[in-house]
Amino acid sequence: MQVESAAYRKAVRRVETVEELLARHALAASPTLGPRLQTLQHKEALRGTIRVAKKEVRAASTLVFKDELKARRRVLRRLG
Numbered sequence: 685m686q687v688e689s690a691a692y693r694k695a696v697r698r699v700e701t702v703e704e705l706l707a708r709h710a711l712a713a714s715p716t717l718g719p720r721l722q723t724l725q726h727k728e729a730l731r732g733t734i735r736v737a738k739k740e741v742r743a744a745s746t747l748v749f750k751d752e753l754k755a756r757r758r759v760l761r762r763l764g
Contacts (some may be wrong), residue, residue, distance in 0.1 A: 686743070706712060714720075 711717060
């Protein structure tokens, strides 16, 4: 595939530069890279679980507040 676009060639050079920097980084050859990545993935999964749990708590508390608001309105209507 022959692409003649200057922007494409520039993007390819940038990608190659970044890949070279990543390959030369000390962590790339580290034997602990795999376990660290697994720990990071586990941490992100836990963050997602926490985010979902917080949303559920907010939804439940909103529902409780709605029920309480209905009850208070009914009381206020009865009181006039």
